[in-house]
Amino acid sequence: MQYPGPIAAIEVIGLERRFKGAVKAVAGIDLEVAAGEVYGFLGPNGAGKTTTVRMLVTLLRPTGGQALVAGFDVATQPADVRRRIGVALQEAALDPLMTGSELIELQATLHGIAPRTVRARGAELIERVGLSQAAGRRVGTYSGGMRRRLDLAMALIHEPEVLFLDEPTTGLDPTSRLTLWEEVRRLRDEGTTVFLTTQYLEEADQLADRLGIIAAGRIVATGTPAALKAEVGRPHLDLVLAPGTDLRRAHEVVTRFGDHRPVADGCHLSIEIARGAGDIAPILRALDDADVAVAELELRQPTLDDVFLAKTGEHLEGSGNPHSEAAAELV
Amino acid sequence: MSGDLRTIRALMGRGLNEILRVPGGAIPGVLAPTIFMLGLSAAFGKAAALPNFTADDFRTFIVPVGMLQGAGFTGAATGVNLARDIEQGWFDRLMLAPARRSVLLAGVVASACLRCLLPATFLLVVAFSLGVDWPGVGALALGALLIMGLAAAAACYATVLALRFRTQQAAPLMQVGTFVAILFTTAYVPRELLSDWLRAIADLNPVTHVLEGVRQGFIGDVTWAQTWPALVALAGLVGLFGALAVRGMRRQGR
Numbered sequence: 001m002q003y004p005g006p007i008a009a010i011e012v013i014g015l016e017r018r019f020k021g022a023v024k025a026v027a028g029i030d031l032e033v034a035a036g037e038v039y040g041f042l043g044p045n046g047a048g049k050t051t052t053v054r055m056l057v058t059l060l061r062p063t064g065g066q067a068l069v070a071g072f073d074v075a076t077q078p079a080d081v082r083r084r085i086g087v088a089l090q091e092a093a094l095d096p097l098m099t100g101s102e103l104i105e106l107q108a109t110l111h112g113i114a115p116r117t118v119r120a121r122g123a124e125l126i127e128r129v130g131l132s133q134a135a136g137r138r139v140g141t142y143s144g145g146m147r148r149r150l151d152l153a154m155a156l157i158h159e160p161e162v163l164f165l166d167e168p169t170t171g172l173d174p175t176s177r178l179t180l181w182e183e184v185r186r187l188r189d190e191g192t193t194v195f196l197t198t199q200y201l202e203e204a205d206q207l208a209d210r211l212g213i214i215a216a217g218r219i220v221a222t223g224t225p226a227a228l229k230a231e232v233g234r235p236h237l238d239l240v241l242a243p244g245t246d247l248r249r250a251h252e253v254v255t256r257f258g259d260h261r262p263v264a265d266g267c268h269l270s271i272e273i274a275r276g277a278g279d280i281a282p283i284l285r286a287l288d289d290a291d292v293a294v295a296e297l298e299l300r301q302p303t304l305d306d307v308f309l310a311k312t313g314e315h316l317e318g319s320g321n322p323h324s325e326a327a328a329e330l331v
Numbered sequence: 332m333s334g335d336l337r338t339i340r341a342l343m344g345r346g347l348n349e350i351l352r353v354p355g356g357a358i359p360g361v362l363a364p365t366i367f368m369l370g371l372s373a374a375f376g377k378a379a380a381l382p383n384f385t386a387d388d389f390r391t392f393i394v395p396v397g398m399l400q401g402a403g404f405t406g407a408a409t410g411v412n413l414a415r416d417i418e419q420g421w422f423d424r425l426m427l428a429p430a431r432r433s434v435l436l437a438g439v440v441a442s443a444c445l446r447c448l449l450p451a452t453f454l455l456v457v458a459f460s461l462g463v464d465w466p467g468v469g470a471l472a473l474g475a476l477l478i479m480g481l482a483a484a485a486a487c488y489a490t491v492l493a494l495r496f497r498t499q500q501a502a503p504l505m506q507v508g509t510f511v512a513i514l515f516t517t518a519y520v521p522r523e524l525l526s527d528w529l530r531a532i533a534d535l536n537p538v539t540h541v542l543e544g545v546r547q548g549f550i551g552d553v554t555w556a557q558t559w560p561a562l563v564a565l566a567g568l569v570g571l572f573g574a575l576a577v578r579g580m581r582r583q584g585r
Contacts, residue, residue: 059423060584082429093420095345097352109341110428112334138352154424 009035009070009162009193010056016064017051025051027217028065033195033210035161038188040208040225041197042304044316048217049197050090053166056195057087070161083111086160090167092151096140100131100150103139104157111158125153129183145176152183162193169203181207201304201316213308220311229302232310235276236300237283239269242293250292257283267295338430339438346409346442350449360404361450364397365457375519383523386550394458395545396518398474399538401450402482403509409443409482410489410505417497432580436573440486447482448475463549470548473558477544480565485509487572494579512538537564 010033017026026048033039043049054060056069058078067074070084094103104122113121126135129149134142139150148168155163165184169177184207187194198204204211205225213221213228221228241250250269257279258271273279277299287294308316350357372390379389386392416422425435451474459465466474489505496504515532516539522530533539544561547553 054584057427058584059426079429079431082427085427087427089420089423091420093424095348095421097348098345102348106341106345107424109337110425110430112338112429115337 008032008068009037010039010195011068012056012065013067014065015052015055015062015067017048017055017060018063024217026055026062029212029214029217029219031212031219031222033162033193035193036188036191037209038184038194038196038207040204040211041195041214042199042201042204042208042211042308042316043197043214044199044314047214049199049214050166051217052214053089053164053195053197057085057164058082083158084161086155086158086163088148088151088155088163088165088168090170092147094139094142094147094150097138099138100126100135100142103150104135104154107154108157113158121157125156126150129153130179143176145172145179148172148176148180149183152180156187160192162195163187165194165196167197167199169198169200177203199316205304211304213304213311215308215312215314221307225304228307229304232302232307234272234274235302236270237273237280238298238300239271239287239294240296241267241269242295243267245293249290250287253286253290253292254283256286270300335430335434335437338428338434339441342425342435342438343441343445346412346439347445349412350446357446357449360401360408361453363404364401364450365454367400368393368397368454368458371519378520381520381524383521385521388463390458390461391463391549392521392546393519394454394463395474395542395549396513397454397458398451398478398545399481399513399518399542400510401454402447402478403485403513404506405443405447405450406482406485406487407489407502407505407509408446409439409486410493411499411502413439413490414493414497414499414501417493418499426580426583433573433577436487436490436576436580439490440483440573443482443486444479447478451475451478466548467553470553473547473553474545477541477561477565480562480569481538481541484565484568484572487569487576490576491572491579494576494583512536513542516542518542537568540564541568 010031012029012031014028014030015026016024016028018024029048029052031039041049041052051060055062056067056074058074058081062075069081072080072084074081098106101122104126105118108118108122123135126132129152131146131149131153134146139147142150152165152168168184169180172180181203184194184196188209196203196207208225210224211222211228212219221231223231237254239250239254241247245267247267247269254269254271258273273283280297280299284294284297305316308314368390371393376389378384379386379392384392413422416425428435455471485508488508492501492505492508495501515529515536517525517533522533525533540560541564543557547557
């Protein structure tokens, strides 16, 4: 798959948002999302994800740069943009007094869908997100996952070209999260462009065709998840040594096998290795020869958190890897 | 029906939905003007005996004030509800609709126009059962039209504040505006009995014209001479606050 494609669904050049007090929430970002791709926008809380989305969906006016969504300028042609986008924001803002069906119909009316098609389309979407049984119930009685699914159905009612999902699974239980992931995949298969913000590495890894990583209002990396991970390095071998083992000695042994300095912490050792699984046997033999006993080992491929760490010097919130936090005093 | 009208009707329906599904929430607003009418009549009822008082019965004089107050409170409540929608994120959904901002505002305001008939109806039922003179169907229809217009103006005013402050904590500002606007009119005594400074303010206050328009039928006959100033005053109020509210909606996100 080649990105970006010939027709960009989203084109952003130097987009900037400065709030009062000169706080730059988004500090001049460039990005391009091809039609039909799922673009993951990954970053920690406060990185500028939601501000960027709010500008792209016309809820917030940029203070600099330009953004085209579905070919229309978000600042000068907001109504044209709104006709072509579906949006499910971070908080599924739903009127708790209305039923699921009523909300779907209201959303359809707000988007100018002809009354004769509203009911059929609404029923189809409600079924698609698995809410047929609950459609006649007030939304106030829905669980968090049901609200998110209804929000998604509402965002799809006018068959948008570009769908914005702002942290769609935050706070959801694993089952609801998987259901939403399946729906995103289905939308991609149907050709909908999806702009997905998330702070979950796994979500970005699983869903995104391409990723933009944002930190402190700037995009620090962009590419396919595989390419980004390949960019930051080779696999790591994590070793847990048996109690009482001489860690310094183990460190000296494994240093012979990796280009990079191994990281040691307590009874853990982690080293970047060149050949992946092919290096494991020689390392274990060498450790055995040196009377270093290994209790556990794991070959770990680079993760998006490694990418984030490499690009920003920090871990993404909630994705800290205790093994890779150096115990500088030892090494 | 055009798309704009369908949008207005849908938003109006959402506004009315709240009353239908949480009727208890509407009770204070419905009862307040009637309690006000009963309390004022009990306290100041004998004022009707003063020379130059234009009504024989104070209750008949004060009922139109209650109708206006109901409209004012309903308008303020529309602003409070909008501020709640802003706080809870529903307003973002509204702003993501491709419809014109004026159409969205019209939908929000239209619900206020209809809801203001509820306190007025309750007030009139109580008032007529207590012996207030029947003003005639034409006068009542005109009164209903005028209070709907005032509710629209009050809703637009409250919307301006809701968009500016974006919090329900601005509710007192929304309520005090309509309260003061009605206070400085000929609400409690006829123009001739007002002190000079108050009469000067009442003459300048467009709500005075609306009130005198609603009073027709209750006191005197319905005349065009009393009706057109009320309509012009309302057009001005709705035009001014409506324009400010639309401007506020267009400026969201700046």
